[in-house]
Amino acid sequence: MNSILIKIASYQKSPAYLKYSVFCCIVFLITNISSSTPVSAQEIDFGQYSSAYSISLSEFNPSEELEFGTLIQNQGPASIDLVNAKILTLEGVKYLDVLVDITADNYLLLNGDLGCETDPSCRIPFTLEAAYANRGNNNVNESVNITVLSNVASAQFQILQRTNGPPGPPPTPVYEGYDPNIFNETAYLYIYGSINVGNVDAGSYTSSISVTINYD
Amino acid sequence: MQLFSMKKLVVSLIILVSTNHFLFAQEQNIQVSGDIKVGANIVSSIDLITVQSMTFGNVQPGQQELYVNPINSINAGFMIATGNPEAAFRLTYLPEIVLTQVDGTSTLTFMYEISGNSIENQSTSELLDTENRSIQFSLEGRYYFWIGGRINITNAVPGNYEGDFTIEIDYI
Numbered sequence: 001m002n003s004i005l006i007k008i009a010s011y012q013k014s015p016a017y018l019k020y021s022v023f024c025c026i027v028f029l030i031t032n033i034s035s036s037t038p039v040s041a042q043e044i045d046f047g048q049y050s051s052a053y054s055i056s057l058s059e060f061n062p063s064e065e066l067e068f069g070t071l072i073q074n075q076g077p078a079s080i081d082l083v084n085a086k087i088l089t090l091e092g093v094k095y096l097d098v099l100v101d102i103t104a105d106n107y108l109l110l111n112g113d114l115g116c117e118t119d120p121s122c123r124i125p126f127t128l129e130a131a132y133a134n135r136g137n138n139n140v141n142e143s144v145n146i147t148v149l150s151n152v153a154s155a156q157f158q159i160l161q162r163t164n165g166p167p168g169p170p171p172t173p174v175y176e177g178y179d180p181n182i183f184n185e186t187a188y189l190y191i192y193g194s195i196n197v198g199n200v201d202a203g204s205y206t207s208s209i210s211v212t213i214n215y216d
Numbered sequence: 217m218q219l220f221s222m223k224k225l226v227v228s229l230i231i232l233v234s235t236n237h238f239l240f241a242q243e244q245n246i247q248v249s250g251d252i253k254v255g256a257n258i259v260s261s262i263d264l265i266t267v268q269s270m271t272f273g274n275v276q277p278g279q280q281e282l283y284v285n286p287i288n289s290i291n292a293g294f295m296i297a298t299g300n301p302e303a304a305f306r307l308t309y310l311p312e313i314v315l316t317q318v319d320g321t322s323t324l325t326f327m328y329e330i331s332g333n334s335i336e337n338q339s340t341s342e343l344l345d346t347e348n349r350s351i352q353f354s355l356e357g358r359y360y361f362w363i364g365g366r367i368n369i370t371n372a373v374p375g376n377y378e379g380d381f382t383i384e385i386d387y388i
Contacts, residue, residue, distance in 0.1 A: 066255070072261045
């Protein structure tokens with residue numbers, strides 16, 4: 001505001017030019033205030049400019065949930081390891097990065113009753129573990145562990161990992177007739193974990209894990 | 217001239233502002249999501265209680281075999297298993313064990329017979345074979361076993377004999 005007043009004082013001899021200068025300043029200020037996109041010249045994000053990219057998430061083994069089976073009261077720890085993990089297939093453009101967020105409930109609840117979240121007699125603590133494989137194969141030996149904090153696992157990786165060597169040229173952006181699906185590849189998510197059965201009531205215990213995938 | 221230039225500048229600035237908002241609207245990334253269900257079935261632990269041990273009573277002179285019928289003998293052993301109501305379980309046991317003389321080294325071979333019932337009624341219990349048989353707890357979470365068997369005492373050395381009998385019960 002102070003800068004505008006100074007400009008008015010110095011251009012008192014030319015009213016038309018004064019109006020022009022003030023108007024430009026005001027428009028410039030409005031433009032800067034309304035623009036919430038920070039300027040970044042270091043990264044070219046081709047995904048931002050294309051609505052033709054697609055991504056899909058599906059179950060590799062639909063009939064199998066993450067099931068710990070029948071356990072006995074006070075049995076203690078029980079786990080599902082990587083080899084027996086729930087497998088999700090992630091199909092997308094191979095040269096793009098994806099952001100993966102996996103969030104698990106902290107407890108399995110008797111009959112899924114939310115009232116058991118604060119009742120130790122009808123809840124079983126669950127610890128999430130997760131990994132991904134992005135070499136084009138469903139192979140746990142090629143998997144990369146995902147760090148889990150408070151039952152939330154987050155990772156960013158390329159759908160298809162680049163082979164050794166320097167990065168290749170930038171991918172071809174979308175143009176008319178270009179079909180990015182022909183460059184699709186499949187990555188795999190492995191979801192597993194463990195529970196600890198204490199002195200809880202007998203019955204069926206359930207919880208859920210949500211998985212969200214975004215292109216970077 | 218100045219007004220014409222100003223008009224061009226204003227138009228340019230308006231286009232710049234409008235374009236900037238259009239690109240911002242296009243920043244929404246593609247997203248997919250899914251849910252996975254986690255489950256576990258918790259059952260009560262299985263307990264096996266021995267209510268009565270099996271006895272043969274006194275051996276009569278000339279008697280060659282002792283037999284305790286688990287279905288109708290008052291000398292039969294009696295055990296109660298408790299667990300998850302209506303849950304199926306598997307019974308495993310060795311049908312033949314060796315009894316050892318208490319004050320000696322003689323041995324006798326005993327062949328077990330077991331009968332079972334979901335209600336506490338020995339006379340209506342049924343013989344259970346040694347194959348890993350699937351049985352079910354009652355609505356109250358109980359199952360009843362009676363233990364009998366036979367032993368050949370033709371060449372047995374007089375004395376007291378004892379041995380352990382083991383049953384394994386597992387949920388199926």
